[in-house]
Amino acid sequence: MTSPILSHTFPNGLVLVAQPMQWLQSAAFSFLVPAGCIHEPAARSGLSSLVCEMTLRGAGPRDNRQFVVDLDNLGVEHHAAVSAARMSYGGATLAENLPAALAIFADVLQRPRLPEEELEACRQTTLQNLRAVEDEPSEKAMIELRRRFYPDPWGRSSLGEQAALEAAGLDEIRAFVSRQFRPQGTILGVAGRVEWEPLKDLVGRLFGGWQPGDDATFEEHAAPGGYLHLPYDSAQTHIGIAYASVPYRHEDYFRAWGAAGALGGGMSSRLFTEVRERRGLCYSVYASYHTLLDRAGVFCYAGSSAQRAQETLDVTLGELVRLARGIESGELDRLKARIKTELVMQQESGFSRASSIAREWYHISRARALEELQGIIDGLTCDDINNYLAANPPGDFTIVTVGPEALRT
């Protein structure tokens, strides 16, 4: 039992993509707004996070407190986040409360109050988040790795910088919102117990009057790459390694993704087996695929006590290089089994489907049904993946370490 995916593009450019899942009691939504940190002025790193925080401090008829109280009373589990390209607002609640929840977020996107009296509190909140990451060396390593791997502004961290956050003013926040919060480029994914036609009408009513704006442009600067060590007083050395791969919309995507899965996904993956199980070098070691619209990378992490970190780095790099020689059919079969399970289990969660279909629309301007994705995965062969790997061997690694001592690369 699965269900089709329906979509509609409104005249102002807003895309609604939905999967009715009548077997659930809940419904979920995921808004992707083209207001990521790549759109921040260079001297205002973190502005997008400040904006995100401010948009949640009252919108339309609701002040800050009423906004939270109303969402709580509707039982909406919600969250907001900023990535390179997008600001996302997601939530899930009992199906009968979805229309009221969408109406509240229609205000957030079109009529945020951005109240002056909340600015200092929001600034403090973003500064707290920035400080908190200083106490998480593993996260620090991965943030710095993205910064060095992708060309600026794509590698930016939305957490921002202290001086920029302290200097940002209300006029800049308001300007960012009026420039970036616009219907064209905004995608709303909905999944769960919903009826398509009433949903489409509702979204049309809530967002029909939203006026399109201009598309943003920005300059790119080359990625630094190479090796960076950040001295840190920690028990472990936290190692991040990245190499280039193909983005989601590329025809080789599933081959590249399959190779990364064999490398670092699951308990029988190469990194888990060689770094943790055989040698006991790590507790946490993994590789994950990260894709932007037109570039992507495989990001590996390993955390090892300082005196064993050099061996961990050497073994991990060895596995990355060895991957180019190809994977075996057993590795692919296990990957397929894990993905099949994941895809089926997505149907148990409206939120998981809503965010997946919205993300997919962002990348390829459509959303595939689970059967279609399953078909693509079923069709993957070892030869496909190995030919891809032979033509695109992992290399030119960007490396960041955070810990007591630098390593030899």
Add this chain to the structure above:
Amino acid sequence: MEFLTHTLPNGLEIVAECAPEAYSTALGFIVKTGSRDETDEVAGVSHFLEHMAFKGTATRSADDVNRELDEIGSHGNAATSEETTVFYAPVLPEYQSRATEILADILRPSLREADFETEKKVIVEEIQMYEDQPPFGADEKCRAAFFGDHPLGRSVLGTVASIEALPVSAMRDYFRRRYAPGNIVLAAAGRVDFDRLVADCQRACGAWETVDCRRVVEPPRPRSGFQRLTRESAVQQYILQMSPGPTSDDEDRYAAKVLAVILGDDSGSRLYWDLVDPGIAEVADLGHIEYLGAGAFITQIACAPEDAEEVYQRAMQVYRTAHDEGITPAELQQAKNKVRSQLVLSSERPARRMFNVGGDWVYRREYRSLQNDLDLIASIGLDEVTEVLNRYSLLDGTALSIGP
């Protein structure tokens, strides 16, 4: 939705909430053992043993275990707490039998010495990983201070020294005493073929020998006090506080959870409005945790070091006001709406139901459907919440602050 149980002749219990329309099946073997069942000589052995279960059995190598769990697409894992060690696997229904067989098999690990020595290093890495992460081990230290020499004060991870000194013979002995069939519950939820589950479990576990592993549960004598620990490299200050709360079989534990939402949920609560919304604290939460014969409210705070004193005092003032003036009907309704929605959303995953059904059985030998829980939450009135506030003081606890 049907709830079924079966007990094997050797005492192993099987409980399942069967939902034929579900997409997946969740299985979990819950072993009633954890750090509270340890002594100083074997500190950390429960958690270490959980790791060793994945290192091979009489018929499987460590690679086989990992490979076969991946072959059935399982994002399975294991977790050790003060009171239980759980091995679980959410899988597609077609893999129910294989998942049962693999999980049962790893509950009879070989505990080979070479694997033991390799895995020791992984445990040491895990301990060091937590030392680098907020709150830098302060959660275990706070629990130790709160429970004093009561077994619930013991560390789950152990220390680098206790793990390095642990001989494999001590683990084998602990295993024999604690992993007996009468001390294990197999819980399942989702699309479960119960007859097959029983048959598979009988085949895999039927020959396990019965051992008496009753646990003596003494009531703790919680302590109060305030400790400061220095971690110079930290940027934020982290404060934890534990104070007594309802135990796992107290009727008022639901009212306690609603109270924790009202006072300290991460959004819309009194601590939120007082400390998080104005940006004074990064985190200010209140939660309730229940054990066999013990319970606690836990406050967690993270903020800038220079604000720590003020933030802590303001949190205590929030509690004082609640004790003095109670809560309002609007707050209660808001919290109940929120909890109701959370329960429904989380229960859509069989994996979550498995943990709930298994936990209810292990702790109280009872079955509670989602509807039972929703009805109970709906029935909570101001009186019940006030009663919790009267019975347990949120101010009288053990606090620990760590940071620069």
